[in-house]
Amino acid sequence: MPKNAAANAACIMIVEDEPKLAALLADYLHASGYRTVIIGNGQEVIAAIRKSAPALVLLDVMLPGRDGIEICRELRSFSHVPVIMVTARVEEIDRLLGLEIGADDYVCKPFSPREVVARVQAMLRRAGYASDKPTPSSGLVMDEATHEVTLNGQNLDLTPVEFRLLKTLCDNEGRVFSRDQLMSKVYSDYRVVTDRTVDTHIKNLRRKLDHVSPEHELIHSIYGLGYRFERQVQKI
Structure with a gap:
């Protein structure tokens, strides 16, 4: 070289x-x-x-x-x-x-x-991978060039896996993703990943989102199907 x-x-x-x-x-x-x-x-x-x-x-x-x-x-x-x-x-x-x-x-x-x-x-x-434009999402800003994510102005400090997982959900708001679909987006080499691992990533991601915005539930569990992202639903 x-x-x-x-x-x-x-x-x-x-x-x-x-x-x-x-x-x-x-x-x-x-x-x-x-x-x-x-x-x-x-x-x-x-x-x-x-x-x-x-x-x-x-x-x-x-x-x-x-x-x-x-x-x-x-x-x-x-x-x-x-x-x-x-x-x-x-x-x-x-x-x-x-x-x-x-x-x-x-x-x-x-x-x-x-x-x-x-x-x-x-x-x-x-x-x-990089993009010139951040992802707009009601207080949630994702910068692909730096992998920085802010919610309501606060940095979420996500891991690279959490970043890709959140971006997949955020870019397809309202769509329900199965665990297999999410992992195929996050891991492009199609390795075998257990449901438990997917749930762990979602749990960690939710904890960071809830820390900044506890009044809103952004990632929703759909029983028997998987997960979806929705911005405007307030917790009751």
Whole structure:
């Protein structure tokens, strides 16, 4: 890769305490045109993210010093950078927890490095789309260029997954989306995602909306069908 192209390439932070695995991932990412930063200790991750501002973080769950779930939780207090959790745990609760604390995706060990690169590319495509116009919606403003969302002038601090989920609903006000339809919009690679995961994202999104505007219910559950967005309904 030419020096000027390398300087402009997206930087992927690899947080992994197994040196051989981290180096392997870095090699595959370099071959796909990305720059990388490797961090092996959980205590160093937050400071490194603040310093280097990566385009995406590959975050191992099991790390020395500090685990990936705790790191991701703190990261979401100040950054919307896409996070792909890497874990050897296969239990549903661990996958769900990773999503609840703000992760955008996960891959399970053992994995193919090519699969990880494909996930990174898909995530950056979804995170990088832009529009010149915010989405108008009765006090709700969504800026695709910055992924910032405000409701009644207050920032909602959404994760990238929550942003895409809300935009899908908001752009189709009144339409009922099934859980499968929502996930096909949020995850374009059509992976298998459980209803429980969809409900978790909706729950987190509702909590943030309710914190700013508790008198209005914007996302409605339609029993047996799914969810719809409606701006003008006031809670009774």
